[in-house]
Amino acid sequence: MKLDVTTRWNSTFEMLDSAIALRPAFSHYAEHDSAYIWLPSEDDWSRAESVRKFLSVFYNSTKKFSGCKYPTANIFLPELWKVKDALRKSSSGQDFLHFMIIVVLDPRYKMFMVCFICNRLYGVMGVAEAEKISSAASELYNLYACAAKEQSPHLRPMWGKETSIDEEFDEEESDKIEETVPAAAI
Numbered sequence: 001m002k003l004d005v006t007t008r009w010n011s012t013f014e015m016l017d018s019a020i021a022l023r024p025a026f027s028h029y030a031e032h033d034s035a036y037i038w039l040p041s042e043d044d045w046s047r048a049e050s051v052r053k054f055l056s057v058f059y060n061s062t063k064k065f066s067g068c069k070y071p072t073a074n075i076f077l078p079e080l081w082k083v084k085d086a087l088r089k090s091s092s093g094q095d096f097l098h099f100m101i102i103v104v105l106d107p108r109y110k111m112f113m114v115c116f117i118c119n120r121l122y123g124v125m126g127v128a129e130a131e132k133i134s135s136a137a138s139e140l141y142n143l144y145a146c147a148a149k150e151q152s153p154h155l156r157p158m159w160g161k162e163t164s165i166d167e168e169f170d171e172e173e174s175d176k177i178e179e180t181v182p183a184a185a186i
Contacts, residue, residue, distance in 0.1 A: 001015070001018045001019055001022055002014045002015050002017075002018045003015055009055075009058075010055075010058070010059050010062055012051075012055060013052060013055035013056060013058070013059040014059075016048050016051060016052040016055070017052055017056075019048065020045070020048060020049060020052060023045065026039055026040060027039065054086060054090055057082055057083055057086040058083060058086070060082075061079040061080075061082060061083055064079055065079065097132075097133060097136055100114050100117070100118075100133040100137075101133065101136060101137050101140060103117070104133065104134075104137045105137075111130070111133075111134055114130050114133050114134070115127075115130045118130040118133070
């Protein structure tokens with residue numbers, strides 16, 4: 001099975017592709033080794049299939065663009081259209097929400113980039129879509145915070161007051177970020 005390489009995103013596709021091909025082996029291993037506790041659930045496999053399908057478009061286009069034994073200029077526009085179409089199709093539904101929450105968790109972008117993307121994709125409805133994503137991210141954060149408190153009661157004094165995802169920076173840090181983010185993204 002191929003492993004993921006953090007500096008090469010195509011390896012994520014290759015890892016998922018090989019894992020899905022070896023899916024029966026995971027079940028077989030779980031049946032014969034009682035210490036094996038990491039068997040992916042049906043939901044995990046479904047998500048892996050979804051991400052693999054999405055990444056396959058990028059993987060195939062990247063391979064075609066990277067060709068050195070044939071001209072690539074003539075295939076650029078059709079391949080770019082495939083990528084744009086894949087992004088458009090994924091910009092709705094649960095997968096889009098997952099991708100946007102990942103962006104929220106990136107300290108370089110937070111909600112600034114989500115608002116920018118939603119405004120570009122949805123126009124006047126962009127604000128409502130960004131609010132849905134913010135709400136989902138806050139709910140996820142609150143679930144995590146509650147679980148962390150329950151799992152580690154000895155950490156309670158460190159938590160101090162109740163917090164939320166919206167209280168991530170003090171005023172000075174917030175001013176620094178606003179200076180570095182283009183006005184169009186705010």
